[in-house]
Amino acid sequence: MRPSKRESTRRKANRTGSKGTNKKMRPAAKEVADEYVDAGAKLLELSLPPAWRDSVIGNLQTTLRLAASFADFPLPDESEPAPVFVP
Amino acid sequence: MEIDWAQAHEISASVSSGGITATAAIEAALSRIASRDNTLNSFAAVLRERSLAKARALDAARAQSKPLGPLAGVPFAVKNLFDIAGLATVAGSKINRDHAPATADATLIARLESAGAILVGALNMGEYAYDFTGENVHYGACRNPHDLARMSGGSSSGSGASIAGGLVPLALGSDTNGSIRVPASFCGIFGLKPTYGRLSRGGTFPFVTSLDHVGPFARSVHDLALAYDAMQGPDPRDPVCVDRPVKKTVPLLDRGTDGLRIAVAGGYFQKGAYPEAQTALRRVAQALDANAEIDIPHAQAARAAAYVITASEAGALHLDRLRERAADFDPAVRDRLIAGAMIPAPLVVKAQKFRRWYREQMLALFSNVDAIIAPATPCAAPRIGQETFVFDGAELPLRPNIGVYTQPISFIGLPVVAAPVPLTPLPIGVQIIAAPWCEDVAMRVAYALEQMGVAGARRPEPANQPDKERGLGNQSTGRSCRSARSIRALRAGVRKQ
Numbered sequence: 001m002r003p004s005k006r007e008s009t010r011r012k013a014n015r016t017g018s019k020g021t022n023k024k025m026r027p028a029a030k031e032v033a034d035e036y037v038d039a040g041a042k043l044l045e046l047s048l049p050p051a052w053r054d055s056v057i058g059n060l061q062t063t064l065r066l067a068a069s070f071a072d073f074p075l076p077d078e079s080e081p082a083p084v085f086v087p
Numbered sequence: 088m089e090i091d092w093a094q095a096h097e098i099s100a101s102v103s104s105g106g107i108t109a110t111a112a113i114e115a116a117l118s119r120i121a122s123r124d125n126t127l128n129s130f131a132a133v134l135r136e137r138s139l140a141k142a143r144a145l146d147a148a149r150a151q152s153k154p155l156g157p158l159a160g161v162p163f164a165v166k167n168l169f170d171i172a173g174l175a176t177v178a179g180s181k182i183n184r185d186h187a188p189a190t191a192d193a194t195l196i197a198r199l200e201s202a203g204a205i206l207v208g209a210l211n212m213g214e215y216a217y218d219f220t221g222e223n224v225h226y227g228a229c230r231n232p233h234d235l236a237r238m239s240g241g242s243s244s245g246s247g248a249s250i251a252g253g254l255v256p257l258a259l260g261s262d263t264n265g266s267i268r269v270p271a272s273f274c275g276i277f278g279l280k281p282t283y284g285r286l287s288r289g290g291t292f293p294f295v296t297s298l299d300h301v302g303p304f305a306r307s308v309h310d311l312a313l314a315y316d317a318m319q320g321p322d323p324r325d326p327v328c329v330d331r332p333v334k335k336t337v338p339l340l341d342r343g344t345d346g347l348r349i350a351v352a353g354g355y356f357q358k359g360a361y362p363e364a365q366t367a368l369r370r371v372a373q374a375l376d377a378n379a380e381i382d383i384p385h386a387q388a389a390r391a392a393a394y395v396i397t398a399s400e401a402g403a404l405h406l407d408r409l410r411e412r413a414a415d416f417d418p419a420v421r422d423r424l425i426a427g428a429m430i431p432a433p434l435v436v437k438a439q440k441f442r443r444w445y446r447e448q449m450l451a452l453f454s455n456v457d458a459i460i461a462p463a464t465p466c467a468a469p470r471i472g473q474e475t476f477v478f479d480g481a482e483l484p485l486r487p488n489i490g491v492y493t494q495p496i497s498f499i500g501l502p503v504v505a506a507p508v509p510l511t512p513l514p515i516g517v518q519i520i521a522a523p524w525c526e527d528v529a530m531r532v533a534y535a536l537e538q539m540g541v542a543g544a545r546r547p548e549p550a551n552q553p554d555k556e557r558g559l560g561n562q563s564t565g566r567s568c569r570s571a572r573s574i575r576a577l578r579a580g581v582r583k584q
Contacts, residue, residue: 040429046409052422059426062487063398066391067434070441073388081439082446082499083297 028064033057090115092546095161095256095310099203102160105149109142109160109205116162116207119254127252128229129245131167132174132209138162141205156203157313163257166243167209168216169193169301170290178292179212179242181225181415182408193290194322195259195301202317207255210245214417216261216294217401217424218242219269219489220469224417228471231273232547233513237468240273240489242266246304247274251547257314258304261288263295264393265463265493267302268518271505272463275514276544277533278304279311282523283500285331286315289324295400296327297439298393298497306544308534311504312336315526336527340534344375347528352461352520353380355387356492359479361466363515367508368462371517374541375532381452381459389445389495392438394487399435402427419486446499453522458532462492463505463516492518502526504533509545517542 028036037057041048048056088097090112101107117135124130145160165171168178170189177183191197196206211229213221221229221244229244231237232252239248243260247270250258260267262280271278279302286301293299303314316337321330351372357365372378402409402424405416409428413421452459465478469485476485496503496518502525505516521528536542 037426037429041425044406044410044428046406046425046428047413048425052413052418052425055418055422056425059398059423060429063395063426063430064434067395067430067438069391070385070388071434071437073385073437073441073444075437075440075444079440080443081436082442083439 028061033061033064036060091119092253093256094307095158095204095305096307096313098161098256099157099159099313102145102149103155107160109145109149110139112160113138113142113162113205113207116255120208123252123254124249126230126235127232127248127254128227129210129239129248129252129254130164130208131177131211131226131245132171134171134206134208138205138207141200145203145205156201158199158257158317159203161204161257162207162255163199163204163259164208164210164245164249164255165193165196165206165259166212166246166261168212168261168292169196169209169259171196171206171209174209176292177209178216179214179218179223179226182412183292189290191290194287194324195318196290198318198320199257199259199314204257204317210243210249210258212244213242213266214420215401215405216242216263216266217420218244218486219265220486221248221270221273222471224419230471231468233275234468236470237513238273238471238473240270240464240468243270243304247271247276247278250274250276250304250306251544253546256306257310259301260304261291261294262300262302262497263298264397264497265490267300267304268463268493268503268505268516269489271304271507272514272516273468275507275509275516276304276306277308277311277507278302278505278516279315279526279530280497280503280505281315281526282502283497284327284329285502285524285526286318287320287322287325287328289322289328293404295397297396297400300497300500308340308504308530308537309337311533312340312530315530331524334524334527336530339527339531342531344532344535347457347532348455349375349377349458349460349532350379350381350456351377352383352459354382355495356383356461359465359491360462363467363510363513364462364465367510367515367517368460370508370541371460371506371536374536374539375460377460379456381456383452383459383495384448385445386495388441389498390491392441392445393494393498395430395434395438396442398423398427399430402430423487442498449499449501450522457521457525457528459520461496461518461520463518464489464493465491467510467513467515496520502529504529506533506536506542507544508541509543514545
């Protein structure tokens with residue numbers, strides 16, 4: 001039986017280290033980051049006075065910009081995160 | 088032996104042989120702290136009664152010919168994220184002052200005291216360890232003993248300043264992204280960040296459990312090794328602390344570097360380095376005859392992944408405090424923590440997966456080399472209050488970027504000795520990086536550099552010594568870490584000429 005298209009993509013990723021997509025993470029646009037931080041503050045029940053808001057948004061954008069350097073790094077689905085829990 | 092600049096092993100030898108009493112050694116340390124720390128601002132609490140009681144007990148033990156330990160009578164101090172029985176563990180914050188006093192000492196304090204050392208106090212630090220500068224909005228800036236107008240570095244700011252200023256010969260700090268190596272570099276002293284999991288974090292206030300390390304500071308490699316050897320061993324209080332056999336390093340120090348393959352980290356680790364950082368690296372490489380340059384792949388991505396894990400775990404750790412007492416944080420720390428709490432989970436998981444992949448690449452590199460040398464900081468100590476600096480042609484915020492060369496290394500927990508190169512007017516450190524569990528290799532290399540006179544903790548010039556009569560002492564014009572404004576002023580001056 002031939003493997004499904006998804007399965008053959010996954011196997012290829014395991015061989016090549018590619019995750020089989022070329023979609024790149026782009027830094028968030030300013031208005032997207034603004035809306036995300038406002039919504040996130042509500043969700044996490046954090047107060048966000050106007051005097052702090054721009055600094056928080058700036059910090060998040062810096063983090064996301066840096067994260068773009070590894071977010072699309074090709075790793076197979078089976079790769080393990082670094083921490084290992086030992087029961 | 089001059090007691091005011093004596094090293095830990097010298098004090099211990101003298102106390103053990105009856106040259107001085109432990110009480111005299113502790114009284115001298117307390118006197119130095121009282122007279123000099125009003126300008127350095129390195130101590131958060133001084134344990135006068137406790138330390139003198141311990142010293143008298145040690146002197147009584149000597150009178151009875153009992154064994155005293157390899158650190159007999161050595162005064163030491165700890166970053167104030169280590170629990171000290173009877174004190175709240177403040178961790179550089181205002182909020183934790185309201186915590187109940189710790190009921191027991193941190194594991195490493197107990198181990199050093201078992202070896203005869205005597206705790207004399209708690210040291211200032213950046214709030215909740217989220218800092219590279221040594222500035223603290225609640226307690227003021229910790230000052231660099233080589234130039235009081237300059238940063239000590241952080242977040243183990245008091246650890247760096249108290250050792251370089253000669254207040255104590257031994258201190259403990261923590262390092263998540265560079266917080267031992269940065270103050271060691273700026274203050275011109277030795278620091279050891281051991282392998283992740285090697286030394287117990289039991290009884291310490293956390294920052295980022297995935298990346299938190301603890302380790303010693305000293306003015307010599309011998310002292311670093313003595314302290315490290317006394318602190319090794321498993322600890323049920325810290326689930327990350329490994330159960331590996333103790334590997335004593337003091338007996339290995341004088342093996343030299345023969346047979347060690349030492350390479351210089353190139354690419355990312357030299358990009359943006361200021362002239363002083365390049366000079367220090369070159370001197371060390373020449374002394375070690377390290378001609379090979381090695382490329383550490385994807386170091387930029389490793390640094391970014393460490394940045395994401397740090398912000399995310401720290402944001403989660405402090406979430407309740409951010410909800411209830413946000414106004415009581417240092418604003419610069421608070422805004423980073425709030426942003427960190429909002430980082431999308433897929434990025435954090437990817438960062439942890441990348442961490443394992445990167446570890447495998449680095450372990451492969453260590454099949455060809457035994458030690459890698461790299462700058463510890465891009466520049467020597469910046470001025471207190473400086474907020475930006477020019478790095479690789481771009482003006483960047485100083486606070487999060489001092490650790491560009493340290494973060495990719497602690498990200499995968501490699502052991503590092505930060506070795507000070509005593510340039511003038513300001514010292515600067517070089518990282519000696521070894522494979523996991525090979526602290527002995529990094530310390531052998533550092534010891535060889537110290538013996539050759541290439542690395543060493545230079546005593547601050549008398550003109551720079553803290554002195555309440557003179558206020559801030561030296562206002563050096565040292566050409567270190569420059570802001571864009573100062574570079575523009577320099578260029579304008581050149582044009583006018």
